[in-house]
Amino acid sequence: xxxxxxxxxxxxLVDLAVGTLGYxxxxxxxxxxxxxxxxxxxxxxxxxxxxxxxxPAAPTPxxxxxxxxxxxxxxxxxxxxxxxxxxxRRWAIAGALATxxxxxxxxxxxxxxxxxxxxxxxxRLDDDTLLHLDDLLPxxxxxxxxxxxxADAVAANDAAVAWPGEEPDL
Amino acid sequence: xxxxxxxxxxxxxxxKAFESLVERHQRRIYGLALRVLRDxxxxxxxxxxxxxxxxxxxxxxxxxxxxxTWLHHIAMNECRDMLRAExxxxxxxxxxxxxxxxxGELTIPIGRHLGALVAxxxxxxxxxxxxxxxxxxxxxxxxxxxxxxxxxxxxNFHHAVRKLRAWLGGKTE
Numbered sequence: 001x002x003x004x005x006x007x008x009x010x011x012x013l014v015d016l017a018v019g020t021l022g023y024x025x026x027x028x029x030x031x032x033x034x035x036x037x038x039x040x041x042x043x044x045x046x047x048x049x050x051x052x053x054x055x056p057a058a059p060t061p062x063x064x065x066x067x068x069x070x071x072x073x074x075x076x077x078x079x080x081x082x083x084x085x086x087x088x089r090r091w092a093i094a095g096a097l098a099t100x101x102x103x104x105x106x107x108x109x110x111x112x113x114x115x116x117x118x119x120x121x122x123x124r125l126d127d128d129t130l131l132h133l134d135d136l137l138p139x140x141x142x143x144x145x146x147x148x149x150x151a152d153a154v155a156a157n158d159a160a161v162a163w164p165g166e167e168p169d170l
Numbered sequence: 171x172x173x174x175x176x177x178x179x180x181x182x183x184x185x186k187a188f189e190s191l192v193e194r195h196q197r198r199i200y201g202l203a204l205r206v207l208r209d210x211x212x213x214x215x216x217x218x219x220x221x222x223x224x225x226x227x228x229x230x231x232x233x234x235x236x237x238x239t240w241l242h243h244i245a246m247n248e249c250r251d252m253l254r255a256e257x258x259x260x261x262x263x264x265x266x267x268x269x270x271x272x273x274g275e276l277t278i279p280i281g282r283h284l285g286a287l288v289a290x291x292x293x294x295x296x297x298x299x300x301x302x303x304x305x306x307x308x309x310x311x312x313x314x315x316x317x318x319x320x321x322x323x324x325x326n327f328h329h330a331v332r333k334l335r336a337w338l339g340g341k342t343e
Contacts, residue, residue: 011324045335053205053303069214070192073221079185
């Protein structure tokens with residue numbers, strides 16, 4: 001083939017190099033290459049360059065890399081990533097305090113409901129209890145004690161007590 | 171939902187739709203950037219810049235090529251800019267002080283890896299080569315994206331490869 005033939009062959013040679021040439025055309029080109037050192041060299045170079053350029057330089061990065069890269073790209077175009085925001089320290093403290101206060105109230109309510117009132121606390125006794133104590137009173141006072149009291153002594157005692165605004169009967 | 175529908179929503183201001191597009195394409199764009207730049211952090215940065223650029227210029231996307239092709243174009247440009255910046259930095263670091271003092275002409279050394287050489291190619295050739303080899307796009311898509319015929323795309327690819335071969339010392343153009 002002449003140099004003009006080589007010139008015309010170039011696109012086909014490219015197809016052959018990148019593997020997109022049909023079988024019949026490839027046969028023709030390969031026949032030419034056997035007798036043409038220039039085209040043979042071109043084909044070898046094209047294949048070599050493609051192999052060299054395609055040679056992977058590093059393993060594929062993990063998924064986290066792609067996510068981070070996307071986030072960075074979006075940030076560069078003015079889009080902040082939507083992330084789940086953690087509560088601030090102030091809100092966390094307020095929440096803890098509110099929880100503690102609620103717990104305190106519940107505990108206090110529980111003890112109020114289940115702790116019996118002290119016997120000596122008259123304010124906390126209802127009427128039924130008071131009546132009950134009245135009923136018990138005779139048991140602590142010996143029978144006839146009050147009836148046998150000296151009426152005169154009682155009167156004298158009363159007279160000795162000075163009530164506000166009164167003069168004692170002496 | 172396909173890319174077209176997501177793009178329409180994103181154009182309407184839906185960042186959620188755009189995020190879906192990012193999620194769908196970020197791996198390929200990163201892979202492309204990594205092949206060119208050969209550095210994880212730089213590839214990550216190039217990927218992010220590419221999507222930011224895409225968001226800012228979404229109105230310019232006419233849909234003649236696929237969104238993926240358009241993104242690959244953007245990513246290649248970002249990679250090229252980063253490589254140039256890196257080379258400038260390296261070149262200055264490598265220059266002997268005596269030479270700097272004498273004001274001698276700075277010669278920026280050709281990058282050590284092929285990705286850097288690709289960045290030196292003429293724009294059309296670089297674009298076609300990158301989209302084909304790194305983006306693994308069919309020539310038909312590349313041709314639509316570049317506004318050229320499929321045959322012209324292949325010829326550009328061929329020229330790009332021959333140029334790389336010459337730079338690598340295989341033979342001269």
